[in-house]
Amino acid sequence: MKTHLKLISVLSISSIFPTYAQVVNFDDYGPLQVYAQSPMQSINLSPLLRSGFSLPQGQKEWYITANAASIWSESDELLADYYQNAIRSGLKWQITDDLLFDANYTWRFSSDNHLDSLTMWFHDAAGFDQNGRNQQAKHQNQIRSEKYATDINNFSGETLNNALSAYLGYQLLQNEHHGISVGGTLYYKYVDSGPFADESFQQSVQINYGFHNGNHHVNSTLGISFLHNKEPLSQKAYESHYLMVGLGYEYRTGRHGWLAEYHRYDGMVNWDENFSEASNEALLGYRYYFNRSALEITMIENFLNMDNTADIAYTLGYRHKF
Numbered sequence: 495m496k497t498h499l500k501l502i503s504v505l506s507i508s509s510i511f512p513t514y515a516q517v518v519n520f521d522d523y524g525p526l527q528v529y530a531q532s533p534m535q536s537i538n539l540s541p542l543l544r545s546g547f548s549l550p551q552g553q554k555e556w557y558i559t560a561n562a563a564s565i566w567s568e569s570d571e572l573l574a575d576y577y578q579n580a581i582r583s584g585l586k587w588q589i590t591d592d593l594l595f596d597a598n599y600t601w602r603f604s605s606d607n608h609l610d611s612l613t614m615w616f617h618d619a620a621g622f623d624q625n626g627r628n629q630q631a632k633h634q635n636q637i638r639s640e641k642y643a644t645d646i647n648n649f650s651g652e653t654l655n656n657a658l659s660a661y662l663g664y665q666l667l668q669n670e671h672h673g674i675s676v677g678g679t680l681y682y683k684y685v686d687s688g689p690f691a692d693e694s695f696q697q698s699v700q701i702n703y704g705f706h707n708g709n710h711h712v713n714s715t716l717g718i719s720f721l722h723n724k725e726p727l728s729q730k731a732y733e734s735h736y737l738m739v740g741l742g743y744e745y746r747t748g749r750h751g752w753l754a755e756y757h758r759y760d761g762m763v764n765w766d767e768n769f770s771e772a773s774n775e776a777l778l779g780y781r782y783y784f785n786r787s788a789l790e791i792t793m794i795e796n797f798l799n800m801d802n803t804a805d806i807a808y809t810l811g812y813r814h815k816f
Contacts, residue, residue, distance in 0.1 A: 522547060523555075523781065523788050524704070525713045525742040526753055527811045529582060529600070531563050531794050532773040532803035533574060534725070534762040536602060537655040538732070539681035539696040541717025543740030543755060546704030547673035548665045549588035556814050557598075558583040563794070563807035564609035571766045572644075576635040577607050578654055578804075594663035594677070602655040604635050609806060637689075646689050654690050657683040663702075673704040685726075694723035700738075711744040725763060736760035744781070751781035753792075761802070768801035775803055787814040 524545030530536050549555065561580040567573070584598025637646045663677030681696040700717030716739055721732040742755035755777040761770040779792035790811040796803040 521553075521786070521788075521815050522549075522706075522711075523751075523813055525740070525744075526755060526777060526779045526781075526790055526792050526809075527557050527559050527582075527813060528755075528777060528779075528792050528794065528809050529559075529561070529580070530738075530757065530759055530773070531561075531775055531796075531807045532759060532769075533565055533567070533578070534732075534769050534802075535736075535759045535773060536563075536578065536580070537683070537690070537692075538694075538721060538762070539657075539659065539679060539683075539698050539719045540759060541679070541698050541700045541715060541719060541738040541740075542661075543713060543715045543742055543757060544663070544675070544677070544700070544702045545673065545713050546675050546702040547668060547706070548591065548594060548663075548675065549586065551588055551591050553588050554816055555586040556584075556816070557586070557811060559790075559809055559811035561807060561809045562607040562609060563804035564607070566805045567768050567801040572637070572639045572768075574637045576604055576637065576649070577609065578602060578604055579607055592665040594661075594665070594675070596661040596663070598659055600655065600657045600659075601653070602657075603651070603653050605650050606635070609808075649689060652688045652690060653685050655683055655692075656685055657681060671706055673702075673706075675702045676700070677702070690726050692723065692726045694721075696721055696723075709746050711746060713740075713742040713744075715740040721762070730763065730765045732762050733760075733764065736762050742777075746783075749783045751779075751783065751788075753777070753779040753781060755779070768799065771799045771802060773803040774798040786816065787812065 525543040530540035559582045563578050565574055565576050580602040582600040586596045588594050635650045659679055659681040661677055661679045663675050665675050667674040677700055679698045684693045685691050698717055698719040700715050702715045705712040718735055718737050720735045724731050737760045739758045744751050744753045757775040759773045763769050774797050775794050777792055777794050782789045792809040794807040
């Protein structure tokens with residue numbers, strides 16, 4: 495009798511695991527949902543690092559992110575020392591096996607997120623140079639340039655950017671391990687008043703490659719953006735186009751995803767020595783997988799050129815499949 499009970503118990507327990515495996519379906523969310531942090535690139539159209547793989551036909555994904563960044567740049571032409579924050583939300587829809595549509599809205603604004611102290615602590619802990627930041631008072635929102643007669647102080651609460659964008663992607667190739675897609679984005683930005691008042695219509699194209707092998711996921715993107723307007727503060731023209739290169743890796747185990755990404759953006763202007771050079775952003779992220787959704791936490795740090803992107807930034811994101 496005891497032997498029969500043990501056998502029944504073992505069979506019952508073993509039957510639970512296939513059922514559980516069917517219920518827990520970890521969808522592929524691809525790279526982190528993180529936009530460019532550099533001052534110039536963040537208020538214009540910058541291609542996103544995207545997956546080379548498509549979603550299942552008919553699947554939709556709703557996402558929302560909140561971002562906080564500390565900006566520091568000092569050159570002979572310009573001093574920029576301020577906070578920028580962003581709320582971004584959108585919807586992806588795999589219309590057919592080959593067509594993906596992704597539309598989103600971004601509101602980027604300045605307000606005191608108190609990241610200066612954390613930034614300086616992190617730079618000290620990591621052995622990074624403070625790059626002149628420790629010579630300025632903390633928690634300021636200021637942009638100054640004698641050359642361009644610009645002196646904006648205490649602009650906390652000002653809108654830096656309102657933007658709508660729509661991406662259409664096409665799947666070129668997909669199998670168990672490899673995925674290649676191409677896509678284009680239409681982008682409209684509008685700020686009606688304040689020091690960052692601006693309106694423009696921009697476009698970009700990109701190609702994406704993805705590789706999956708067990709727990710290992712690799713994503714890469716090469717994109718180019720086309721610009722048509724002037725930088726709001728200097729009133730000097732942006733470059734006509736600029737390149738973006740992105741590379742990402744995720745190690746996934748169970749409900750946990752550990753991610754590292756590199757985003758590189760060409761310089762966008764030629765009138766400032768810092769912003770004419772490329773921005774380099776390193777991202778470290780963690781993703782927790784629920785049955786039909788995922789939560790992401792990301793830290794972004796600039797490197798190589800320390801004066802043309804956010805000193806440090808954090809993004810919290812939620813994504814839901816249906």
